[in-house]
Amino acid sequence: MLNIECPWCGERHETEFHYGGEAHIARPESPEALSDEEWADFLFMRKNSKGLFFERWCHSNGCRRWFNVARNTVTHEIVAVYKMGEKPPSLVKGGKS
Amino acid sequence: MSRRLQPDSTERINRQKPLRFTFNGKNYRGYEGDTLASALLANDVHLLGRSFKYHRPRGIVAAGAEEPNSMVQLARGAETEPNIRATQISLFEGLEAASVNVWPNVEYDISAVNGLFAKIFTAGFYNKTFMWPKSFWMKLYEPVIRRAAGWGKAPTTSDPDIYDHMHVHADVMIVGAGPSGLSAALQAGRAGARVILVDEQAELGGSLLGLKREIDGKASGDWIEAAAKELQGIPEVTVLTRSTAFGYYDQNYLCVLEQKTDHLPLAERKGRVRQRVWHVRAKNVILATGAHERPLVFADNDRPGVMLAGAVQTYVNRYGVLPGKRMVLFTNNDGAYEAALDMQAAGAQIAAIIDCREDASGPLVQTATDAGIKILQGHAITGVKGTKRAKAVEVRRIQKGAKVFTSAAQEIDCDLVAMSGGWSPVVHLFSQSQGKLEYIEEKACFVPGSPVQKQIFAGSINASFGLQACLKEGAKAGAEAAKDAGFEGEGSASFKVQEPAEGSIEPFWIVPGGRPIGEGPAKHFVDFQNDSTAADIELATREGFESVEHIKRYTLTGFGTDQGKTSNINALAILSGILDKPIPKVGTTTFRPPYTPVSYGALAGRNLKDWSDPIRLTSIHDWHVEAGAEFENVGQWKRPWYYPKAGEDMQASLNRECRAVRQSVGVLDASTLGKIDIRGKDAAEFLNRIYTNAWSKLGVGRVRYGLMCHEDGMVFDDGTTARLAEDRFLMTTTSGNAAIVLDWLEEYLQTEWPELEVYCTSVTEQWTTVSIAGPKSRELLKKIAPDMDLSNDAFPFMSFQEGDVAGLQARVFRISFTGELSYEINVPWTSGKALWEAVMEAGAEFDITPYGTESMHVLRAEKGFIIVGQETDGTTTPQDLGMDWIVSKKKPDFIGKRSYTREDTAREDRKQLVGLLTENPAEILPEGAQLVFDKEAAVPMPMVGHVTSSYYSATLGRSIALALVKGGHGKQGGTVYAPLKNRTLTAEIVDPVFYDKEGEKLNG
Known part of the structure; x- marks a missing residue:
């Protein structure tokens, strides 16, 4: 059970949040311009990283805001939390050294 | 025959409080402070149960949580609890316990013949023996095995007890209140940190309770009491006894099971919380979990009367019980000699100390020699005489490294065998926290490696x-832990302790038999609870299993409620010997929560029955209850399902309700539909992107139906949305999906299109919605909304008006889910019941009929209207539903659009929505029935779709159904078959709209 720091509300229990999958997958500007393969890539293909992973969470039972989390999928250490639209912080691969 | 010793200052029982209890129906006595195990030993009862596979007699081995054998069935009736360790049951007045896995009783157990067929009960015997014929498995093998194997009996009625949960934060969480944990708690508590100290035992002190020691000039018992008292006086320190930390999860999140009443007589437990699960989030965790002693692996080491040396010591010192009169100690280390010395001091005869080492010479060995105890070095026990109680041991000289013994045996009489194979730190919680273990050669044990969370290890867990x-x-x-949390205290402490020197240990993983492991008949038990032997491990490796995880599963070693507390290290050391690989290379299996079993009741806590999920009721709910409605759950809502009148069955009720709507007027509580207020200058543009159809041109005051899809093009919700103002819409969603749709809207607004100025608010519970439907609904509405112009021109289908209805400020939508002329009247939630009653009163002259969700479903199915989640299942596109008309061809983009042209979604032979009419109009297809084109096809028949909705339609006087059928849109007039269990139904594929195809009624 994780403790997650909501950028608006502070540290809260994981049960207040829901998971939103991999972060930084922007919806294509012009889907019609994409080939079936490219569109399928956007629809279905996600990373399954061992180590540092950028993902989205929504504080669904709190302020209901979406935000980004950088988490180590091995240790579950949350390395960084940042708002939607912000760039991922530059981090050493695998989390804090 | 009492085995209780004379009172001694070290003992922790209260001789002023004698307690009566029964075991297997016989009456016994014990004292407050006893466990069931110590009380039974005090009555010279060693035989407690039978083993899992071979039904061998088994007794008490240990004195705590690591006990593998002595599981009993506790109490009777609803309170009965199976498989509780006698060593962990605090004795109480009137306790009733019985052996498990015995029939007819523990003394004469019929399944003990299993022992004679030991050859077939080897590792993997389930998989090998009961392979063939296949049909015998379900009917014969499984029931027989289940009766014979298995442990106690689960209660057959629901758990009558109350359970609780508690959520707390701590600066320092300390697991284990032995000397290490107590010392840590004192130091952290004095520094001012918020400390939680938990221990599974009834009192603080841990293993120290079973030893005679002096700390700072005080007897150890007095030191423990002083520590407990001091801790009690520190306000920020919470001490939980009878509390087992059973799970250690991410970010220092631990779960603790506190047993609050299990030690009380049944009568005193009523109305009180039985157990409480504590959820602790700690800044720092100190694991002071101690160590478990390991058995030695020799032939017949499972006989009752063979116990761990430390346990013997605990029974003598802590409980004032002499577990035997004539003891043999078998050890590979110095420390265990103290058990012999304590037993001797308590009056027992020490027949011999069998030490497998050649050159044991530590101070404790010297003391034992001085005490006149016979010590046989370089010897081992190679057999135990006596089945229900050890009577003698067979001892032989053992050559170091030998695979078989060659020397002659000498027999030594005894009634107790104490054994010690050294100690294994209790690393379970550390492993659960994802930590990796390290092997320490000189102490022959695994200890925690580097901390993986904010955790510190103290005491025996470090070896x-x-x-x-x-x-x-x-x-x-x-x-350290307190300092890390911001509390500076004294850095260290010093203690003056009197204790024997620890001495040395020499690993001795398995005592050789007359033949190599796996060849002879002798049973060297490794895992008592699962009846796995050294031979089983050997056999598993011979059959090709080498990974420790595979061996575990094949031999069952380390399984069960025991989780290998006493057996894991022995098993993998033996494996290491067989594979000729060093122990650390063999690796350990995974320790999983819970550390000891936790009841379902405790895990559920208060989240039971009505409290398991919120129940949502509309403002009219009481009226429905009074009207005798049957309810159905829709999401968390209770919705009226149908309103049976006296003597009516469900179908009669539905027929009456449906006819009323088609012929006069019906009324439905539609309050549960999700309602989302959407406003902002970009609201129309937002809807354009979310829905498949266009919204920009929808006029204020008008309503439109919309479908929502995911990016993959699959339908996920639908509903009508009204334009309240240029920049404001009111969206409705399906009842069960309201929160999900709101989340979906927010996700896109926050993550994809933050540039849009749109705000979404859930207003579901601000409005009560009363839907009136039927040819008389306009007349009815006129009566209660006289100021509203209800003419078709002023108030056409798919529009709304605001105004006065029954004296209430209302918003009336002219929309229809039944296909009839219909109005949905919305008033503030608090006025809902007033509106409903006004409608009922005004409708009396039209014989207004309340109808429930089931009639609603029939009525909408007659019109071919879909229900999301019934006609759709996440793999259904708008086109599959024949709803191309609602998919904009002009909008450049919206969610789902791109996916409609993907190869798979564009296929002609996708499952498509059709209507079905059964050949026999009285037959109703079962919903979910699979459909085939060729009823003669060989099994498995190619399935071409399934029935999604199916009802009897009173209006049409026959059954109707909706279905998804492969290529269904091009197969109108064709035939499908529904092969059922005993018959096959035939149906014609038709248009899904069965009633009023032109829509004259709802436009009328």
């Missing part, structure tokens, strides 16, 4: 088995 070391490490850990 620091001496009391002095435990106290010191504890104090240091306590100070």
Whole structure:
């Protein structure tokens, strides 16, 4: 059970949040311009990283805001939390050294 | 025959409080402070149960949580609890316990013949023996095995007890209140940190309770009491006894099971919380979980009367019980000699100390020699005489490294065998926290490697088995943890301790037999609870299993409620010997939560029955209840399902309700539909992107139906949305999906299109919605809304008006889910019941009929209207539903659009929505029935779709159904078959709209 720091509300229990999958997958500007393969890539293909992973969470039972989390999928250490639209912080691969 | 010793200052029982209890129907006596195990031993009862596979007699081995054998069935009736360790049951007045896995009783157990067929009960015997014929498995093998194997009996009625949960934060969480944990708690508590100290035992002190020691000039018992008292006086320190930390999860999140009433007589438990699960989030965790003693692996080491040396010591010192009169100690280390010395001091005869080492010479060995005890070095026990109680041991000289013994045996009479194979630190919680273990050669055990969370290890868990070391490490850990949380205290503490020197240990993983492992008949038990032997491990490796995880599963070693507390290290050391690989290379299996079993009741806590999920009721709910409605759950809502009148069955009720709507007027509580207020200058543009159809041109005051898809093009919700103002819409969603749709809207607004100025608010519970439907609904509405112009021109289909209805400020939508002329009247939630009653009163002259969700479903199915989640299942596109008309061809983009042209979604032979009419109009297809084109096809028949909705339609006087059928849109007039269990139904594929195809009624 994780403790997650909501950028608006502070540290809260994981049960207040829901998971939103991999972060930084922007919806294509012009889907019609994409080939079936490219569109399928956007629809279905996600990373399954061992180590540092950028993902989205929504504080669904709190302020209901979406935000980004950088988490180590091995240790579950949350390395960084940042708002939607912000760039991922530059981090050493695998989390804090 | 009492085995209770004379009172002694070390004992922790209260001789002023004698207690009566029964075991297997016989009456016994014990004292407050006893466990069931110590009380039974005090009555000279060693035989407690039968083993899992071979039904061998088994007794008490240990004195705590590591006990593998002595599981009993506790109490009777609803309170009965199976498989509780006798060593963990605090004795109470009137306790009733019985052996498990015995029939007819523990003394004469019929399944013990299994022992004679031991050859077939080897590792993997389930998989090998009961392979063939296949049909015998379900009917014969499984029931027989289940009766014979298995342990106690589960209660057959629901759990009558109350359970609770507690959520707390701590600066320092300390697991284990032995000397290390106590010392840590004192140090951290004195520094001012918020401390939680938990221990599974009834009182603080841990293993120290079973030893005679002195700390700072005080008897160890007095030191423990002083520590407990001091901790009690520190306000920020919480001490939980009878509390087992059973799970250690991410970010220092631990779960603790506190047993609050299990030690009380049944009558005193009523109305009280039985157990409480504590959820602790700690800044720092100190693991002071101690160590478990390991058995030695020799032939017949499972006989009742063979116990761990430390346990023997605990029974003598802590409980004042002499577990035997004539003891043999079998050891590979110095420390266990103290058990012999304590037994001797308590009056027992020590027949011999069998030490497998050649050159044991530590101070304790010297003391034992001086005490006149016979010591046989370089010897081992190679057999035990006596089945229900050890009577004698067979001892032989053993050559170091030999695979078989060659020397002659000598027999030594005894009634108790104490054994010690050394100590295994209790690393379970550390492993659960994802930590990796390290092997320490000189102490022959695994200890925690590097910390993986904010955690510190203190005492025996580090293989620091001496009391002095435990106290010191504890104090240091306590100070460090407190400091890390911002509390500066004294950095260290010193203790003056009197204890014997720890001495040395020499690993001795398996005593050789007359033949190599796996060849002889002798049983060297490794895992008592699962009846796995050294031979099973050998056999598993011979059959090709080499990974320790595979061996575990094949031999069952380390399984069950025991989780290998006493067996894991022996098993993998034996494996290491067979594979000729060093122990650390063999690796350990995974320790999983819970550390000891936790009841379902405790895990559920208060989240039961009505409290398991919120129940949502509309403002009209009481009226429905009074009207005798049957309810159905829709999401968390209770919705009226149908309103049976006296003598009516469900179908009669539905027929009456449906006819009323088609012929006069019906009324439905539609309040549960999700309602989302959407406003902002970009609201129309937002809807354009979310829905498949266009919204920009929808006029204020008008309503439109919309479908929502995911990016993959699959339908996920639908509903009508009204334009309240240029920049404001009111969206409705399906009842069960309201929160999900709101989340979906927010996700896109926040993550994809933050540039849009749109705000979404859930207003579901601000509005009560009363839907009136039927040819008389306009007349009815006129009566209660006289100021509203209800003419078709002023108030056409798919529009709304605001105004006065029954004296209430209302918003009336002219929309229809039944296909009839219909109005949905919305008033503020608090006025809902007033509106409903006004409608009922005004409708009396039209014989207004309340109808429930089932009639609603029939009525909408007659019109071919879909229900999301019934006609759709996440793989259904708008086109599959024949709803191309609602998919904009002009909008450049919206969610789902791109996916409609993907190869798979564009296929002609996708499952498509059709209507079905059964050949026999009286037959109703079962919903979910699979459909085939060729009823003669060989099994497995190619399935071409399934029935999604199916009802009897009173209006049409026959059954109707909706279905998804492969290529269904091009197969109108064709035939499908529904092969059912005993018959096959035939149906014609038709248009899904069965009633009023032109829509004259709802436009009328």
